[in-house]
Amino acid sequence: MSDKTADRVERVRSAEDLSRDQREISISEFFEKNRHLLGYDNKVKALLTVVREAVDNSLDACETARIVPDIKVSVKLVSGMKDRYVISVEDNGPGIVKQNIGRVFGKLLFGSKFHKLLQSRGQQGIGISGAVLYSQLTSGKPAKIVTSTGDGKTHCMDLMIDTFKNEPEIIKEDVREGKNWHGVKIELEAEGKYVEHQQSISEYLKQTALSNPYAEIIYDSPDGKIKFERSVKTLPEEPKSIKPHPHGVEIGILRRMLRTTEARTLTGFFTTDFSRVGQSSAKEIIRLAKFGEDVNPKNIDGPQVEKLFQAVQQVQLIKPPLDCLSPLREKLIEEGLKKQLKPEYVVAITRPPDVYRGNPFQIEVGVAYGGELPPDSVAALYRFANRVPLMYQAGDCALAKAVSEIEWRRYGLEQASGAALPTGPIAIFVHIASVWVPFTSESKEAIASYPEIIKEVKLALQEAGRKLSIYVNKKRRAGEAALRMSLFEKYIPEVADALARLSGAEKGKIAAKLENMLKKGKVVIEDTEEPEKPAGKEDDA
């Protein structure tokens, strides 16, 4: 038993040894290491994501309280620091009650949406706390929150997230009296890079103004102030929350719902926690899964959940209620496009709601044409999900895919061959409203390609295209007629000159008469080819 053996036999580590390194990691810790999943891949995008999360939160809060939003955004370089910015977003929303401030901003996955579905910008309860997390990770500074609910008290709080516990850590807290206002102001310091480009903050805010034409947004950027004025003063109708539809629930969510339900029996679970499940449907599901009706849902676990999930898929159910959605509606879309893009023609189409995998959704599109839109470039495509602009990953997005699969040529527009966006002075607006938007990833940048969604987008665009083509064709005919007029105006002096020499008549008179015929529309301008001639060349020299 010498050194030799020791060399050969490596020391085997026991499970106990390994267990010393194993521990539960919190969601905060996870995202600390996987920040790209939340849209913080690089410094440029990170700055946009911070602004986006705060603005989305503000708009959601205002709309829920039925307040016409006023949003102030400020992005300023920290003096003396490279790539370090202070981002602040302020709204005139309802404010946040004191006891919730910490959890709203300082705890990931804080939300109330396990048992209901509601069309809103946020879905998972990660957004704003994710921004706080990114800020403290890159600057080490706490988030500064100032809020009031209109009771004369203004709460100021500096907080950080305890990533190990996924709990807010209040650094400083105080209350000021006297000022009467409501709303929230959040200020974060974070690493970032400010670049004006296609996916810049100002572009994001411009698109936000397009899809939220009732909001006023003032942006104080490192390059100066920009104001996006509201084009309408009314909010869209209020969305209603609905319970999940069984066909829209994935197995993981079903497991979680079983664990957290307040129902005592399986029948009760299905009839109270879901929409569109009556007694008989619930019984059929349970029968197919071969469970007892009185089984406590909390006792179902492991492979049993799978059995229940399979049974749910086999039962025919009515579609979920569709009146829960809040589309912008055609007028709002048209007003927003007119105000922000200054085109000469706009058309918007709002489709009736439909369902993908048990989730209600609604598609609306707008097309702006001409005016101040750039005439020779590829059309601008603006994608929105629940009124939030989607800035990245157009290539993976069902909305973009549907737009380029349209035969725009059919509607009088130019289009490169193959699936492509049209070319010309065109901007296309596509909005999906849904209680659960099927994003391809947590960073919420692209919509998954459900056939129902693609079909609805196409139907909407085709209808808009038909209306646009009437306008475009009318305009083109007018343009062609003007072009012909000017062509003949140029020919007239030449023909008058030659005809004067041929006939002996006076040149000026011929020209005047021809011009009169042209301008007063005395003559119909034809466009018919002459019959073809034989090739003269080999016939005769």
Added chain:
Amino acid sequence: MAGEAVKKLDNLGKKLVKDIDEEKNPSMTIPLRALSNVVFDRQDKTLRIGGKTFVRSFFNVAHARKFLQTVEVGAISKDLLNNNKHASLRDVFYMAKRTIPNTKINVVDEQQESDNAVEDLEMITGSWREQLHINANKLGAVAGNVIVEDAGDTIDWSKLGSGGWSIPSNIEELKFKKVDAKYVIYMEKAAVWERLNEDKVWKKLNCIIISSQGQATRGIRRMLQILSTEYKLPIYVLTDFDPWGIYIYSVLKFGSINLAHISDRLSVPNARFLGITADDIEKYDLKKHFISFKDVDFSRLEQIGAYDWFKNNKDWQRQFKMMKDWKAKAEIQALSARGISFISDKYLPEKIKNEDWLD
């Protein structure tokens, strides 16, 4: 003569001005020069223009430029007539060519366009090109025992050395002082003419030899017609054995599609095709000098075989069939393989003596 043409051009101008006075789209009616509007007159063995016409108007996007070209060339012609000057087709092209102010449009871009306008004016006015004082370039070569007077000069076709005399575009004023020949040989190739001239064939066989390059010009066709009708000389045609050569013969004899409106002044119904024929190729063993047919040759052969004036001619259809079967063509110069002067010493004398030709 000139007065007549001026009057006709004047009429065209007045008609157009009248249209404008009446606020009508100024337009001219032009007979259609296309195969669909050409009729073969079996009696006279001549192509004639049919009754189809088309209208060219100013206020028509597709016509405006051609309308301007026609009026412009008409004005140029009228000016030439009034000043008793003649211009070449090339001159007319440059006289008409200019850019319309504030556009990138030229009145004419290519000579073909002003040439077409000239032909259209011939149709509209019923005057031929030379009467409008527009001439083509002189072309080709002639030699023989003939003396002519042209613009006051006397030209002896037997004393012109190796070059011969080029035939002017307009031979209306030409006077024949002496014509001493038994027949005329017209050949497609200048090189063959030079061979025959060097061998003094015109002297040995007492004939006139004429060539151009490719299609015969109007001047040459007119001259052949005069020699045929006024001097009763047989006209023999010598071309390559291919669809293009046969069409040269076809134009000489029957007239062309493009100039069917003046066939009466140009065609030579008595012309005969001397060679080279399919039979010559077999007789003189020329197959080894064949050139393979290309796609264009096949399609041209097809077209020519279907023309009214060849369709029912058994002798010609036999030639076409042999050419098609051989999938090949042959040049006149292939005869040189039998000796440089074989054509002069043996081929031509024998063909003519044996009356070995196609009609």
